[in-house]
Amino acid sequence: MAEIRLENLQKRFGDFTAVREASFTVANGDFFVLLGPSGCGKTTTLRMIAGLELPSAGRILLDGEDVTFSRASHRDIGFVFQLFALYPHMSVRSNIGFPLKCQGMARAEIRRRVDEVGKLLRIEHLLERSVSGLSGGDSQRVALGRAIVRRAKAFMMDEPLGALDSEFRHLMCVELRRLHERIHATTVYVTHDQNEAMTMADKIAIMNGGAIEQIGAPMEVYERPASVFVADFIGAPAMNFLPFEAALARGSEVIDVAGARIAVPVLHEDVSTRRLLCGVRPEHVQLADDGPLRAEVLGAEYLGNCQIVTLTTVGGSTLRAKVAAEASVASGDHVGLRFDAAAVSLFDHASGRVLRSARNDNAGVVHG
Amino acid sequence: MADLRLASVSKRFGAVTAVQGLDLEIASGDFIVLLGPSGAGKTTALRLVAGLEQPDQGRVHIGGRDVTHEAPALRDVTFVFQQYSLYPHLSVFDNLAFPLRSPLRRLPPDGIRRKVEEVARLLRIEDKLLSPATRLSGGQMQRVAIGRALVRNPAVALMDEPLSSLDAKLRGDLRLELKRIQRDLGATVLYVTHDQTEAMTLATRIGVLENGRLVQIGTPREIYEDPTSLYVASRLGSPRINLVPVSALGETVAPPLAVTAGVRAEHLDVMDGACAARREGRLARLLRLESLSDQRLALFALDGTEHEIVAALPPDAVVTPGDGVRLRFQHVLWFDAQGQRIRA
Numbered sequence: 001m002a003e004i005r006l007e008n009l010q011k012r013f014g015d016f017t018a019v020r021e022a023s024f025t026v027a028n029g030d031f032f033v034l035l036g037p038s039g040c041g042k043t044t045t046l047r048m049i050a051g052l053e054l055p056s057a058g059r060i061l062l063d064g065e066d067v068t069f070s071r072a073s074h075r076d077i078g079f080v081f082q083l084f085a086l087y088p089h090m091s092v093r094s095n096i097g098f099p100l101k102c103q104g105m106a107r108a109e110i111r112r113r114v115d116e117v118g119k120l121l122r123i124e125h126l127l128e129r130s131v132s133g134l135s136g137g138d139s140q141r142v143a144l145g146r147a148i149v150r151r152a153k154a155f156m157m158d159e160p161l162g163a164l165d166s167e168f169r170h171l172m173c174v175e176l177r178r179l180h181e182r183i184h185a186t187t188v189y190v191t192h193d194q195n196e197a198m199t200m201a202d203k204i205a206i207m208n209g210g211a212i213e214q215i216g217a218p219m220e221v222y223e224r225p226a227s228v229f230v231a232d233f234i235g236a237p238a239m240n241f242l243p244f245e246a247a248l249a250r251g252s253e254v255i256d257v258a259g260a261r262i263a264v265p266v267l268h269e270d271v272s273t274r275r276l277l278c279g280v281r282p283e284h285v286q287l288a289d290d291g292p293l294r295a296e297v298l299g300a301e302y303l304g305n306c307q308i309v310t311l312t313t314v315g316g317s318t319l320r321a322k323v324a325a326e327a328s329v330a331s332g333d334h335v336g337l338r339f340d341a342a343a344v345s346l347f348d349h350a351s352g353r354v355l356r357s358a359r360n361d362n363a364g365v366v367h368g
Numbered sequence: 369m370a371d372l373r374l375a376s377v378s379k380r381f382g383a384v385t386a387v388q389g390l391d392l393e394i395a396s397g398d399f400i401v402l403l404g405p406s407g408a409g410k411t412t413a414l415r416l417v418a419g420l421e422q423p424d425q426g427r428v429h430i431g432g433r434d435v436t437h438e439a440p441a442l443r444d445v446t447f448v449f450q451q452y453s454l455y456p457h458l459s460v461f462d463n464l465a466f467p468l469r470s471p472l473r474r475l476p477p478d479g480i481r482r483k484v485e486e487v488a489r490l491l492r493i494e495d496k497l498l499s500p501a502t503r504l505s506g507g508q509m510q511r512v513a514i515g516r517a518l519v520r521n522p523a524v525a526l527m528d529e530p531l532s533s534l535d536a537k538l539r540g541d542l543r544l545e546l547k548r549i550q551r552d553l554g555a556t557v558l559y560v561t562h563d564q565t566e567a568m569t570l571a572t573r574i575g576v577l578e579n580g581r582l583v584q585i586g587t588p589r590e591i592y593e594d595p596t597s598l599y600v601a602s603r604l605g606s607p608r609i610n611l612v613p614v615s616a617l618g619e620t621v622a623p624p625l626a627v628t629a630g631v632r633a634e635h636l637d638v639m640d641g642a643c644a645a646r647r648e649g650r651l652a653r654l655l656r657l658e659s660l661s662d663q664r665l666a667l668f669a670l671d672g673t674e675h676e677i678v679a680a681l682p683p684d685a686v687v688t689p690g691d692g693v694r695l696r697f698q699h700v701l702w703f704d705a706q707g708q709r710i711r712a
Binding site for chain 2: 237238281304
């Protein structure tokens with residue numbers, strides 16, 4: 001097991017910069033998720049750690065040893081791809097044992113290790129079967145088995161669940177997380193799916209345009225986003241953003257959005273007059289007759305344990321509120337809205353950066 | 369009048385019965401979602417309506433006409449696939465205009481232009497009309513594919529998991545968009561998915577398929593709150609409904625013949641001190657807590673059994689793993705040995 005450290009990693013392909021700047025440390029035994037939309041540089045970062053790409057600048061340290069330019073095979077890192085690349089003519093057992101056979105390990109020892117992995121992944125009953133008839137989920141378990149059987153220093157996983165259907169993907173997420181809690185292998189996992197990241201990660205790094213926007217525990221990035229991008233990318237339905245223009249002083253606790261006075265966490269910085277965004281998540285918006293912000297209901301989506309109500313404010317912004325499944329709301333209703341003051345985030349419109357306030361001042365904010 | 373009516377439609381492929389005795393009526397402006405796991409017969413049902421498959425039994429009526437043996441092109445339907453299938457060499461405008469230029473329709477050019485511009489406005493892609501289709505992002509391409517399917521006002525638009533190849537965020541945005549476009553056009557849609565959120569948010573009615581049979585059809589609220597079977601109950605709800613043997617609930621009054629109890633995570637209360645002091649509720653021990661965005665989920669072990677149960681906790685609940693608590697079960701759904709619902 002190992003600690004992975006990236007220092008100012010960069011990667012260019014010709015004129016195109018895939019990774020502008022990536023610096024982070026994955027602690028020994030952590031499950032670290034690189035999250036972002038396609039093209040944000042997450043897979044390239046992963047491939048550099050594995051040694052499948054060489055960085056244009058920066059350093060990669062594996063347990064303190066500089067491996068930036070050492071060969072992939074030298075790094076002792078296991079890799080799991082989105083498409084389970086199994087050997088179709090071999091049994092499950094031979095597929096899992098293959099890396100050990102390549103190392104020249106004794107047959108009895110290979111047998112023991114494969115049995116152990118089979119038990120861990122709950123595929124003991126499939127070990128003697130051919131891989132060609134397996135379901136998608138079982139195939140992916142075999143691919144995982146082949147990666148973990150080697151007891152590599154660390155595992156790199158590139159959207160390993162991407163090919164599975166959404167229902168099964170969620171079950172596999174929970175399974176992967178439990179597996180991680182048993183073997184505690186240092187893992188870097190790439191995905192564009194925020195649910196996977198939230199379910200599995202000890203820490204999430206959110207990437208955007210080749211740089212890391214924020215690193216933190218799942219609830220930390222959810223509750224205290226460092227930027228509009230992070231706030232918008234994590235959470236479904238997404239955070240609401242109400243534009244307004246103001247100059248605010250340190251210590252302010254109230255803002256004015258289209259004539260409505262809205263309470264916010266105590267501000268810890270001064271900002272000169274500019275365009276700002278008031279960000280609030282749907283579960284922190286309440287429908288209340290005496291709420292300061294007036295809005296009209298456009299529609300309500302029933303989700304079983306709650307309803308998502310879509311509204312337009314008098315200022316013309318669209319907002320979503322998460323309300324009880326029993327609440328009676330109909331399109332056309334005129335309602336008042338109140339926000340959970342402690343849960344509001346303010347952002348600078350131009351840079352997207354969050355304003356420092358009582359809500360987020362202690363957060364480990366990285367902003368590129 | 370029903371825009372689409374299926375009467376006892378069955379379809380077999382060799383030994384496999386893909387669709388069995390399917391009865392379904394869709395009225396104008398309806399948005400019907402067929403929900404089920406892979407292999408439930410959803411896609412086959414769509415293909416039977418489109419005429420891409422011939423039924424072994426039963427009839428298909430579209431717009432009041434029996435089209436069971438009519439060619440796909442003659443049926444008044446359109447199809448949106450999972451993979452956006454636009455003509456790559458044509459502009460967005462020409463892609464949208466394509467079905468209107470069909471020799472079967474003979475619309476004048478300015479009629480076509482008006483129609484395309486109207487749909488482009490609905491799709492919010494007016495500024496992209498002259499771009500090649502390939503210049504669009506995945507979400508925009510799928511929006512155009514949906515637009516193309518709706519532009520000629522078909523009797524029924526058929527959609528086979530049109531959002532599933534998009535990433536989670538885009539899927540959420542497009543879901544709302546699709547619903548808005550459908551409502552604004554008054555289009556009739558038959559939509560297939562295995563994604564319960566899509567089913568809940570898009571459908572006027574959800575039809576749940578199990579092994580080729582339609583086991584329940586109703587509004588999202590009916591399907592969620594009043595399922596007819598254990599199978600239907602476990603199709604909707606995230607986290608999935610807890611299913612435990614009746615005996616595991618303790619001293620709850622269950623109807624006779626009830627074998628399985630279904631309790632949704634939001635219907636499990638951790639009782640406060642006063643109730644607990646009266647020794648009400650079921651003893652359980654907290655195994656683990658999981659925070660998922662705005663949901664706090666708690667996994668409890670029911671004392672004296674090997675059963676575990678998931679509860680959604682209110683934000684202010686204070687519990688730590690290892691704690692012993694008393695649980696109260698609300699709105700329990702009862703099922704018999706065959707998994708059929710027993711109404712208490």
